[in-house]
Every structure is written in C-alpha cells, then in structure tokens.
Amino acid sequence: MRKSLPFAALVLIGSATPLAWGQKDASVQSIEAYRAMLQDGNPAELFEAKGEGLWSQKRGPKNVSLEKCDLGKGPGVVKGAILELPRFFEDTGRVQDLESRLLTCMETLQGLDAKAIAETPFGRGEQNNVTALATWIAAESKGGRFNLPQTHPQERISFEVGKRLFFLRGGPHDFSCASCHGEDNKRIRLQDLPNLTKNPGDGVGFAAWPAYRVSNGQMWGMQQRMNDCFRQQRFPYPGFASDATIAIQTFLGVNSKGSASVAPAIKR
Ligand code: HEC
Numbered sequence: 001m002r003k004s005l006p007f008a009a010l011v012l013i014g015s016a017t018p019l020a021w022g023q024k025d026a027s028v029q030s031i032e033a034y035r036a037m038l039q040d041g042n043p044a045e046l047f048e049a050k051g052e053g054l055w056s057q058k059r060g061p062k063n064v065s066l067e068k069c070d071l072g073k074g075p076g077v078v079k080g081a082i083l084e085l086p087r088f089f090e091d092t093g094r095v096q097d098l099e100s101r102l103l104t105c106m107e108t109l110q111g112l113d114a115k116a117i118a119e120t121p122f123g124r125g126e127q128n129n130v131t132a133l134a135t136w137i138a139a140e141s142k143g144g145r146f147n148l149p150q151t152h153p154q155e156r157i158s159f160e161v162g163k164r165l166f167f168l169r170g171g172p173h174d175f176s177c178a179s180c181h182g183e184d185n186k187r188i189r190l191q192d193l194p195n196l197t198k199n200p201g202d203g204v205g206f207a208a209w210p211a212y213r214v215s216n217g218q219m220w221g222m223q224q225r226m227n228d229c230f231r232q233q234r235f236p237y238p239g240f241a242s243d244a245t246i247a248i249q250t251f252l253g254v255n256s257k258g259s260a261s262v263a264p265a266i267k268r
Pocket of ligand 1: 166
C-alpha cells in the first residue's frame with residue numbers, strides 16, 4: 001500500500017510542476033527543502049536497534065551470536081568495517097561486501113543456511129535480519145571515510161570487473177549503469193542521479209546505503225539497491241550477494257575513497 005505523501009511533498013508537487021527547465025534552481029531548492037524535512041526523523045534507527053540486538057543474540061542451529069564475526073578488521077570488530085568493504089577474505093577466497101560477509105558468518109558461526117537466505121526474497125524472514133544487521137554495522141561507522149583496500153589481486157580484479165559491468169550496455173533499452181549514473185546533474189522524478197564514476201557522486205550514492213526509503217517505507221541494504229537498479233536497467237535480477245553485485249560495489253567503493261559515510265541515510 002502506498003503511504004500518503006508528507007505535507008512537504010505535496011507543497012513540492014504543487015510548486016514544481018509548472019516550472020520550466022530554465023527555473024531548475026527553484027525545483028532543486030524545493031527538493032532540498034523536502035529532503036531537509038525528511039532528516040528530522042529517520043526510521044532507520046529502529047532497524048539499527050534491531051540489528052544491534054541480533055548481533056549479540058544467540059541464534060541458529062548452533063545457538064551462537066555473531067560477536068566473533070570477522071567483517072575484515074578482525075573477529076568482532078564492527079567499527080570501521082563497512083568503510084573497507086568489499087574486500088578479500090582468506091577463509092572464503094572471495095571478495096565480499098557487507099551483506100555477503102554476514103551470510104558467511106550466519107552460516108559458519110550460527111549454522112544457518114547462507115544459500116537459503118540468499119534465495120529468500122527481500123523483506124522476508126532472515127533477509128530482514130541481514131538488512132537490520134547491515135544497518136546497525138553501517139551506523140557504527142557513520143562519519144568515517146571510505147578507504148577500500150586494493151592490495152590483493154582479487155580486489156583489483158573485482159574493481160576492474162565492476163567497472164566493466166558499470167559501463168556494460170545491453171537489454172531492451174541498451175542501458176548501462178552509466179546511462180543513468182555516468183554524468184553530472186541528471187535526475188529522474190524527485191531523485192538526483194549521482195554521477196557514480198567519481199567523487200562526490202559516490203560519496204552521495206554509495207556512501208548512503210543501507211538507507212530508509214520513504215517512498216515505500218522500507219529499509220534497503222546495498223544489495224537491494226543494486227537489485228532494483230538492475231531492474232531499472234531492464235537487466236535480469238542478479239543473485240543476492242553474487243560476485244557481479246559485489247564487483248560493482250568495489251568499483252563504487254574505491255571511487256568513494258575519502259568520502260564520509262552517511263549511512264544509514266533516508267531517501268525519497
Ligand atoms: C534507467 C536509469 C537507471 C539505470 C540504468 C541504473 N539506475 Fe541506479 N538509480 C536510478 C534511479 C532512478 C535511482 C534513484 C532511486 C529511486 O528513487 O528509485 C537510482 C539510484 C541508485 C543508487 C543510489 C543513489 C543514491 O543517491 O543514493 C545507486 C548506488 C545506483 N543507483 C547504482 C546503480 C548501478 C550500479 C546501476 C547498474 C547496475 C544502476 N544504478 C543503473 C536509475 C538507474
């Protein structure tokens with residue numbers, strides 16, 4: 001069900017519709033005012049609290065918490081972890097993003113079935129727990145600056161693959177990610193399309209997820225963001241935590257170097 005629009009959005013629609021292209025500044029200002037009003041209260045806090053609880057809760061067939069989960073900075077270290085993900089992990093032999101790494105920990109520590117969770121639709125069952133955990137973990141690094149490692153050969157390969165995927169055109173409209181996110185000052189509906197090939201575009205786009213989405217009242221992790229953009233691109237849906245979605249994040253994350261994380265953000 002669609003939520004009723006906040007008052008600010010109605011004002012915005014009323015004032016933005018008759019604007020001509022030349023008056024873009026006014027519409028941009030209205031959007032900024034709308035966004036500022038959104039910042040008043042971010043429901044992401046509820047998901048943060050849930051995620052924090054899940055981290056220390058004994059769960060799964062093994063009845064163990066995630067407190068020994070290694071997110072790249074050593075077992076149990078949460079602060080700063082998201083600022084260096086995706087990165088290479090020796091134990092799995094893979095470059096992993098936050099959500100795929102959570103699946104690894106949920107399986108190895110708690111005995112949950114990572115494949116089954118990956119195949120669960122967004123917004124259901126354990127997927128909701130992954131999102132809440134990712135939201136809390138991201139919040140622990142809010143304000144920190146992105147600094148993805150690029151020392152391991154697999155990390156450099158992941159960047160190159162991600163870059164190629166970002167510019168790969170195909171599908172019924174011959175779109176690539178770059179068609180919508182490769183230039184400055186693009187916008188669809190009320191949403192700016194950050195130029196994700198550089199900073200600050202990635203500092204705005206990549207560095208904001210997980211984010212609470214006002215338009216549908218849902219908390220989305222980066223995997224769901226990627227998934228929905230594959231849809232926008234009219235590509236088949238990618239697998240949850242697939243190497244392709246991770247590689248794109250390596251590309252965006254490396255481009256974000258030095259940007260401050262604002263996750264969990266609140267978005268249209
Ligand atoms: C047809 C246009 C289109 C294509 C192609 C597209 N996106 Fe998007 N993207 C959007 C729109 C529109 C949004 C804003 C989300 C919304 O409001 O629905 C968005 C949002 C995003 C964001 C979040 C930006 C922010 O401000 O937080 C990221 C990151 C992103 N896209 C990445 C990608 C990647 C990676 C690809 C290629 C796999 C891609 N997009 C392909 C239209 C597109």
